[in-house]
Amino acid sequence: MRLPDILRFARDAATGYPMRTTLSVLAMSIGVAAVVILTALGDGARRYVVGQFSSIGTNLVIVLPGRSGTGGFNPANAITTTPRDLTVDDAAALHRASAVSRLAPLTVGTSEISFGGRLREIIVAGSTSDFIPIRNFEVAQGRGLPEEDWNRGSSVAVIGSKIREELFGNEPAVGQLIRVGDRRLRIVGVLKPVGQGLGMNTDELVIVPVSLAQAMFNSNTLFRILVEAKSREAIPEAKEQVMEILKQRHRGEEDVTVITQDAVLATFDKLLGALTLGVAGIAAISLAVAGILVMNVMLVAVTQRTGEIGLLKALGATARTIRLAFLAEAAMLSTVGAVVGYLLGQLGAFGLRQAFPVFPAYPPDWAVIAGLSTALITGLLFGVMPARRAARLDPVQALMKH
Amino acid sequence: MALIELTGIERVFQLGDSEVHALTALDLSIGAGEYVAVMGPSGSGKSTLLNLLGLLDRPNAGTYRLEGRDVTTLSPDEQARVRSERIGFVFQSFHLVPRLTAAENIALPMTLAGIPVKERNVRVARALSGFGLENRADHRPDQLSGGQRQRVAIARATIMQPALILADEPTGNLDRHTGEEVVNLLEALNASGVTLVVVTHDQAMGARARRQLVMEDGRLKHDSGQPAHAPA
Numbered sequence A: 001m002r003l004p005d006i007l008r009f010a011r012d013a014a015t016g017y018p019m020r021t022t023l024s025v026l027a028m029s030i031g032v033a034a035v036v037i038l039t040a041l042g043d044g045a046r047r048y049v050v051g052q053f054s055s056i057g058t059n060l061v062i063v064l065p066g067r068s069g070t071g072g073f074n075p076a077n078a079i080t081t082t083p084r085d086l087t088v089d090d091a092a093a094l095h096r097a098s099a100v101s102r103l104a105p106l107t108v109g110t111s112e113i114s115f116g117g118r119l120r121e122i123i124v125a126g127s128t129s130d131f132i133p134i135r136n137f138e139v140a141q142g143r144g145l146p147e148e149d150w151n152r153g154s155s156v157a158v159i160g161s162k163i164r165e166e167l168f169g170n171e172p173a174v175g176q177l178i179r180v181g182d183r184r185l186r187i188v189g190v191l192k193p194v195g196q197g198l199g200m201n202t203d204e205l206v207i208v209p210v211s212l213a214q215a216m217f218n219s220n221t222l223f224r225i226l227v228e229a230k231s232r233e234a235i236p237e238a239k240e241q242v243m244e245i246l247k248q249r250h251r252g253e254e255d256v257t258v259i260t261q262d263a264v265l266a267t268f269d270k271l272l273g274a275l276t277l278g279v280a281g282i283a284a285i286s287l288a289v290a291g292i293l294v295m296n297v298m299l300v301a302v303t304q305r306t307g308e309i310g311l312l313k314a315l316g317a318t319a320r321t322i323r324l325a326f327l328a329e330a331a332m333l334s335t336v337g338a339v340v341g342y343l344l345g346q347l348g349a350f351g352l353r354q355a356f357p358v359f360p361a362y363p364p365d366w367a368v369i370a371g372l373s374t375a376l377i378t379g380l381l382f383g384v385m386p387a388r389r390a391a392r393l394d395p396v397q398a399l400m401k402h
Numbered sequence B: 001m002a003l004i005e006l007t008g009i010e011r012v013f014q015l016g017d018s019e020v021h022a023l024t025a026l027d028l029s030i031g032a033g034e035y036v037a038v039m040g041p042s043g044s045g046k047s048t049l050l051n052l053l054g055l056l057d058r059p060n061a062g063t064y065r066l067e068g069r070d071v072t073t074l075s076p077d078e079q080a081r082v083r084s085e086r087i088g089f090v091f092q093s094f095h096l097v098p099r100l101t102a103a104e105n106i107a108l109p110m111t112l113a114g115i116p117v118k119e120r121n122v123r124v125a126r127a128l129s130g131f132g133l134e135n136r137a138d139h140r141p142d143q144l145s146g147g148q149r150q151r152v153a154i155a156r157a158t159i160m161q162p163a164l165i166l167a168d169e170p171t172g173n174l175d176r177h178t179g180e181e182v183v184n185l186l187e188a189l190n191a192s193g194v195t196l197v198v199v200t201h202d203q204a205m206g207a208r209a210r211r212q213l214v215m216e217d218g219r220l221k222h223d224s225g226q227p228a229h230a231p232a
């Protein structure tokens, strides 16, 4: 029997029993659609988080006060339990590190801002002139913080776009005097709106010189030191040098934690990648279930068409021809199911992207390929048994079943 | 040389603990172009004999020579080939594929044999007009009368131009008049040289054959054409 004839025969057989065919195509397509949509969700989450992390800066090395739980036993740590605070001088000392291009100390607190009788709660970030460029913020009007002695901050502030809008409306904000806590500050710049990102919402942020913020909050510790390495390759070296300098300054104690953006990114990447793989695995189970359904449908088909199989044998069909015809039918069911499922899945992912524009819900290629090929392979594998059963039927017995 | 030569054929079915001897010590020779009716009571082994002749079944013992070749030892694929090229079947219940049209049903043996579409179409067109089915080409079996269905089945049985046509009670599901038509068709085929073996209950129809075989309990009880001398 010629291949086009086998395919046509299988197609006619499949369309001859619409209910059966629809059911197995549906099962297969739900399986494939599940793989496509779930991996689109998983991979979308991964891309979203990675994208958010990338946007907080380039080649970032972040210093936190306090020792993180990892690392070996350190006798120095065993003696003094309270870690030293990070100070502005610690931050300034990091300029010595050759792998560091620029850095900014950061202290954070909440306060109130008032102008012309309007009052609102804000987050105050105390930092230095390099903070804005390191964090990839952009200044819409005016300038950023001035370059000056870190310990003698002038009474200026850079405000977020939303605060500007609420306090000043259409009037110019730059040059105005505002009150933050008990300080009177002059606005020197307004940030471009960026919206909700990972961490703080910059649109409601007020950035002031670090020493001013420390005075306001009556503390001389830092929340973070943001360090920018000279290049991507220099990140490990920068981390090393930062650690070494701070250890020296803290009398040999490693009482700070240095994390790199790369490491955080890699961790999230791995975590969410594993998550995607996990949901793909769960979805793949539905493919296996669909495969079993196709097998049952084909077994029913063999039983239903026993008389026909006997006839085909009487008319000179070889066992191979009958096997091929039934395999082709199973392959057709799963192929159509896979294609329909793929389209449904892409449609679903498209719907997700329409509903949540910030969420890049694209199914990864590997998942699409794996989903489609799993569908086809399970369809074929589960088609083999019914096809062999059909080919093995005794023609005389089969002919009597009519 | 005989077209069919059966010697010492035994066919035993295992039914639980008991054995059913459907065919016992059967010797039979049928020449090319003969017209043979197989008769006998129900359960006497007529269908079993026909299935053996059609290579749908294998004997437990004995040899079957078809056109001089021992076909009992052939592989299943080789037997399928012999069925495809040399044997045509006509069944009591027609056995048409319900989802295929009359034309497609007639073409089915050629499709299975891998004959190109063009050749198929030519032969099917000829068969349709030969059997008076021109207007029924695109009808499915459920849109055909019993007589038309059996005509489609006969057209299908002859489309590969077999040497042998085996018909198991071909008129069993037809009324007298339609059955007559079908028998006429089969006889016309025989007249054109095809060997015809028909199983029938109908005495009158059996009498029309040039040779009658009467079976009883798996044995050949009577053979009207048994020549006194061995055929050449």
Ligand SMILES: Nc1ncnc2c1ncn2[C@@H]1O[C@H](COP(=O)(O)OP(=O)(O)O)[C@@H](O)[C@H]1O
Residues within 6 Å of the ligand: B013, B014, B015, B020, B021, B022, B040, B041, B042, B043, B044, B045, B046, B047, B048, B049
């Ligand atoms: N597959 C089978 N299994 C068991 N017994 C069978 C089978 N086929 C036929 N027989 C038995 O063999 C005998 C002959 O059957 P069959 O050739 O169909 O008779 P007929 O066609 O003359 O009515 C019967 O007794 C029948 O019951």
Ligand SMILES: [Mg+2]
Residues within 6 Å of the ligand: B046, B047, B048
């Ligand atoms: Mg019978």
